[in-house]
Amino acid sequence: MNTLIAVIVIFGLLVFIHEWGHLIFAKRAGILCREFAIGFGPKIFSFKKNETVYTIRLLPLGGFVRMAGEDPEMVHIKPGYEIGLLFNDSGKVNRMIINNKSKHPDCKIIQVEKIDLEHDLIVQGYVDDNEGLTTYHIDEKAEYVYDEQATQIAPYDRQFGSKTVGQRAAAIFAGPLMNFVLAVVVLMAYAMIAGMPVDEPVVGDVTDDGAAIEAGLESGDRIVSIDGQSVDTWEEMTSIIQANPNETLQFEVEREGELFDVSMTTQEREGPEEEELGVIGVTAPMERNFGGAILFGFTQTYEYTVLIFEALGMLITGQFSLDHLAGPVGIYNYTGEVAAMGILVLFQWAAILSVNLGIINLLPLPALDGGRLIFIGLEAVRGKPIDPQKEGLVHFVGFALLMLLMLVVTWNDINKFFM
Structure with a gap:
């Protein structure tokens, strides 16, 4: 039980801080962040604050921040569709009912002729055969409702792709950066408690x-x-x-x-x-002094970084094999052993894992933050972005290969556990 609690607290903190870095820098750039998630798979718990839905999901294997414009919209409203419109006090459309319009008897039903949810923020349509084409202006924070699930629209200036190269790079880099910051803070706390x-x-x-x-x-x-x-x-x-x-x-x-x-x-x-x-x-x-603790936090984080890079170098050159890598099962077992040694050793272990997570995410591999930064760098050099479909395919293949590697490492962990 102590091991499980230690794993939940440490990994929850590492993932939360990483994704929080993405979230804060994305919001500062004006990007609409639809979801902040800890874990993957089905939702266990969720609540909405301002524009973002905060969720905890079933599989504790990471997390994500879903930014507008990174993925295609789930609902496309095309000419000929019948939708219901609801208006705010300013007379602008603040809700578009895609289906189940009977549940919203006060909405105005129109047949869409033209709709622009990114730039002009208008919808044109016919109410009935006796009325001409009417134009309605859409509020920039309007929602469309499908199966009674409301989703905020994303005008182009709120999308990830509309931001400058620097703003997008900062939003991506902020996740790994916060893992290094967390390591420094944890080691500072360790130094203040244990002394230097x-x-x-x-x-x-x-x-x-x-x-x-x-x-x-x-x-x-x-x-x-x-x-x-x-x-x-x-x-x-x-x-x-x-x-x-x-x-x-x-x-x-x-x-x-x-x-x-x-x-x-x-x-x-x-x-x-x-x-x-x-x-x-x-x-x-x-x-024990605060100045020394700050220095200790930075120097120890630097030493952990060097050690991890040396280990990665040995893995690339073949001095380490995949058998030396630890997956979720292996890390779970190691965390249990560390937890038995006391809270101070657990502090050091959390710092090592945080640095490791930051470095791994910065590797120039598809689907990782480092791979996304490579594409942003190429855009800066070329002066135009890579075809989103091609980039998406590269990330998809990279993610599939990472999952395959995770399965192999986890299988090795299980074999070691029963040996």
């Missing part, structure tokens, strides 16, 4: 079973020298200790302005590359 290591040769805490506690070292003691070699930083101190496993070393220690000598025999611990390292059972001193 200080690069001074000072004892932070003493473990219960190390050489330091046997020698009487206490929190706050400063190591001045080891075997006559002076040390000025935590890194210098630890490098000497680690290089001498199972060795007796002489430490000069300062405590409250007084110096004294102690002898300690280092213990042995396996390092990250399976080498033997010396330890004495002390931790680095920690500090």
